[in-house]
Amino acid sequence: FDLNRRVEWLTKEAFRLQREEADGLPAVETESLLTIQRFNVNLWKPIDLGAEYRILTERESSDQRQGWLSELTWKLMENFRVGAGYNFTDFSDDEFSQNDYSVKGWFFRVQGRY
Secondary structure, three states: OEOOOOEEEEEEEEEEEEEEEEOOEEEEEEEEEEEEEEEEEEEEOOEEEEEEEEEEEEOOOOEEEEEEEEEEEEEEEOOEEEEEEEEOOOOOOOOOOOOOOOOOEEEEEEEEOO
16 A cells, blocks of 8 residues: 555565374364564665564464564566565564574565566
């Protein structure tokens, strides 16, 4: 959602149901919900500053992790950008991640948009 010419608001919701089985043990199912609220502010032509707040909830353990991420992005062309930033949380928004809670720190991102 474009709030004005320079500020963009994005939201992301992701749900994962995972089932694990081991010989001789009952199957375990877990439900995880990731919610992200992000604001991108255009600083100068192709350069944006993004800040997002993330919440990761695991129902079975009644666990909730949350925190901030910030990123500086450069729009190389209309639907393609690169960015670098710092993840202040210890979890990822990658749906294929096993989330071993070790992703805190600097990152580099390449992103295509449609």
